[in-house]
Amino acid sequence: MISKQVISLIFILPLLIPVVNSLEIQEENEERSILLKLKKEFGIDPSFLKSWSSDTSHHCNWEGIQCDAAGSVSGILFRFMNIKERVPGFICDLKNLTEIDLIGNLIPGKFPLPILNCSKLQFLDLSINQFVGKIPNDIDRLLNLRVLNLGYNQFSGDIPSSIGNLQFLRILSLLTNRFNGSFPPEIGNLSNLEFLGMAYNKFLPSKIPDEFSKMTKVRNFWMQEINLFGKIPYWIGNFSNMDRLSLSTNNLSGKIPENLFLMKNLKIMDLYENKLSGEIPREIECLNMEGIDLSTNELTGSIPEGIGKLRNLTRLAMDRNRLTGEIPTSIGLLPLLTNIQLFTNNLSGELPKELGLHSKLEGSYRKYLQIVLVYQI
Numbered sequence: 001m002i003s004k005q006v007i008s009l010i011f012i013l014p015l016l017i018p019v020v021n022s023l024e025i026q027e028e029n030e031e032r033s034i035l036l037k038l039k040k041e042f043g044i045d046p047s048f049l050k051s052w053s054s055d056t057s058h059h060c061n062w063e064g065i066q067c068d069a070a071g072s073v074s075g076i077l078f079r080f081m082n083i084k085e086r087v088p089g090f091i092c093d094l095k096n097l098t099e100i101d102l103i104g105n106l107i108p109g110k111f112p113l114p115i116l117n118c119s120k121l122q123f124l125d126l127s128i129n130q131f132v133g134k135i136p137n138d139i140d141r142l143l144n145l146r147v148l149n150l151g152y153n154q155f156s157g158d159i160p161s162s163i164g165n166l167q168f169l170r171i172l173s174l175l176t177n178r179f180n181g182s183f184p185p186e187i188g189n190l191s192n193l194e195f196l197g198m199a200y201n202k203f204l205p206s207k208i209p210d211e212f213s214k215m216t217k218v219r220n221f222w223m224q225e226i227n228l229f230g231k232i233p234y235w236i237g238n239f240s241n242m243d244r245l246s247l248s249t250n251n252l253s254g255k256i257p258e259n260l261f262l263m264k265n266l267k268i269m270d271l272y273e274n275k276l277s278g279e280i281p282r283e284i285e286c287l288n289m290e291g292i293d294l295s296t297n298e299l300t301g302s303i304p305e306g307i308g309k310l311r312n313l314t315r316l317a318m319d320r321n322r323l324t325g326e327i328p329t330s331i332g333l334l335p336l337l338t339n340i341q342l343f344t345n346n347l348s349g350e351l352p353k354e355l356g357l358h359s360k361l362e363g364s365y366r367k368y369l370q371i372v373l374v375y376q377i
C-alpha cells in the first residue's frame with residue numbers, strides 16, 4: 001500500500017509543479033484585474049496612476065502598489081488623489097493586503113466596512129477624508145493592526161471598547177474628529193501603544209482613566225481639548241519613554257504631579273488652559289525638555305530656580321497664573337531659549353540682566369508647533 005502511494009507520488013509530483021506555477025500566474029492575473037477594477041470603481045482621476053495604463057509593466061511596479069516578496073499585492077497607497085467615491089466592496093479580494101493608505105482624499109460615508117475583511121491588515125490610514133458616523137464595533141476583526149489613523153475626519157459617537165483588543169497597535173490616532181460620546185478604559189489594554197492621539201474631540205466629560213496606566217510604552221500622549229477633568233494622575237510620570245505630553249485646554253485641576261518634572265525623556269510638556277493650582281514642583285530633572293507651557297492656570301508660588309538647568313529649553317510659557325517672586329537669574333543664561341512668556345502674573349523684581357544675551361528671543365507669541373506624524377512600523 002505504502003509503496004504504491006510513494007510510487008504514485010513520484011509520478012504525480014512532476015505533473016503538479018507546472019500546475020502550481022500556472023496557479024500562481026492565475027493568481028497574479030487575478031490580482032492585476034482586481035487592481036484595474038479598483039482603479040475604475042474608485043473613480044481615480046486619470047491624472048493619477050498613469051503608470052497603470054501600460055500593458056507590459058508588471059502591476060507590482062505600478063505607482064501606489066506594493067508587493068510582498070512572493071509577488072502578491074501587499075499595499076495600496078492612494079494618497080492625496082482626490083478620490084470622492086466609497087471604498088469598493090471587493091478591495092479585500094486582494095487577499096494579502098497588509099497596508100491600506102488613503103490619506104488626504106475626499107472619501108465620504110461611513111467607516112468603509114469592506115476593509116474589515118482584510119484580515120492581514122497591519123496599517124490602515126484613513127486620515128484627512130470625509131468619513132462620518134461611528135467606528136464599527138467589530139473593528140477588532142483587524143486583529144493584526146499596528147497603525148490605525150482615523151484623524152481629521154468627522155467620525156462621531158463612542159469609541160468602541162473592542163478597540164482594546166487590537167493588541168499589536170502601536171499608533172492610534174483619533175485626532176480632530178467629532179467624537180461626542182465616551183472613550184473606553186480598554187484602550188489601556190493596548191500595551192504596545194506608542195502614540196495615542198485623541199486630541200480635539202468633544203468627548204463627554206471624563207477623567208483620565210486609571211486603566212491607561214498600563215500603556216507604559218507610550219511616547220506621545222496627546223489629549224488636548226477633549227473635556228478631561230479631575231487630577232493629572234501620578235502614574236503618567238512613570239511612562240519612561242514619554243517625550244511629548246499634551247493635556248492642554250481641558251478642565252484638569254489639582255497640583256502638577258512632582259514626577260512630571262523628573263521625566264528623563266520628556267521634551268514637550270503642554271498643560272496650558274486648565275485649572276491647575278498649587279506650586280510648580282521644585283525638583284527639576286527633566287533635562288531633555290525643549291518646551292514647557294503651563295500658561296492660563298491657577299498656579300501660585302515662585303518660578304523654580306531649577307528651570308535654569310534645562311539647557312535645551314527653547315520655549316517657556318507660564319503667563320496667566322498667580323505666580324509671585326522673582327524670575328530666576330539662571331533662566332537668563334539658557335542658551336537656546338527663544339520664546340518666554342511670563343506676563344499676567346504677580347512677579348516682582350527685575351528681569352534677569354542676561355535675558356536675551358545668550359539666546360535670540362523671538363516675539364512674545366505662542367509658537368504652535370507643527371506636529372507631523374511619523375510612522376515607523
Ligand SMILES: *[C@@H]1O[C@H](CO)[C@@H](O)[C@H](O)[C@H]1NC(C)=O
Pocket residue numbers: 027028031070071072073094095096
Ligand atoms: C498570498 O500569500 C500566500 C503566501 O505567500 C500565497 O500562497 C498566496 O498565493 C498569496 N495570494 C495571492 C492572491 O497572491
Ligand SMILES: *[C@@H]1O[C@H](CO)[C@@H](O)[C@H](O)[C@H]1NC(C)=O
Pocket residue numbers: 089113114115116117
Ligand atoms: C466579507 O467577506 C465575506 C465573504 O468572504 C462576504 O460575505 C462579506 O460580504 C464581506 N464583507 C464585506 C463588508 O465586504
Ligand SMILES: *[C@@H]1O[C@H](CO)[C@@H](O)[C@H](O)[C@H]1NC(C)=O
Pocket residue numbers: 156157178180181
Ligand atoms: C453625536 O454626533 C452625531 C453626529 O453629529 C449626532 O447625530 C448625535 O446625535 C450626537 N450625539 C450626542 C450624544 O450628542
Ligand SMILES: *[C@@H]1O[C@H](CO)[C@@H](O)[C@H](O)[C@H]1NC(C)=O
Pocket residue numbers: 164185186188189211
Ligand atoms: C481590558 O480592559 C478591561 C477594562 O480595563 C479589563 O476589564 C479587561 O480584563 C482587559 N482585557 C484584557 C484582555 O486585558
Ligand SMILES: *[C@@H]1O[C@H](CO)[C@@H](O)[C@H](O)[C@H]1NC(C)=O
Pocket residue numbers: 226227228249250251
Ligand atoms: C470645563 O467645564 C465647564 C463646566 O464645568 C465647561 O463649561 C467647559 O466647557 C469645560 N472646559 C473645557 C475646556 O473642557
Ligand SMILES: *[C@@H]1O[C@H](CO)[C@@H](O)[C@H](O)[C@H]1NC(C)=O
Pocket residue numbers: 213234235238
Ligand atoms: C511608578 O513606578 C514606581 C517604580 O518604578 C512604582 O513603585 C510605582 O508604584 C509606580 N506608580 C504608579 C502610580 O504606577
Ligand SMILES: *[C@@H]1O[C@H](CO)[C@@H](O)[C@H](O)[C@H]1NC(C)=O
Pocket residue numbers: 287288311312
Ligand atoms: C539636548 O540637545 C542635544 C542636541 O539636540 C542632545 O544631544 C542632548 O542629548 C539634549 N539633552 C541634554 C540633556 O543636553
Ligand SMILES: *[C@@H]1O[C@H](CO)[C@@H](O)[C@H](O)[C@H]1NC(C)=O
Pocket residue numbers: 321322345346
Ligand atoms: C498680586 O499681589 C497683590 C499685592 O500683593 C494682591 O493684592 C493681588 O491679589 C495679587 N494678584 C494675584 C492675581 O494674585
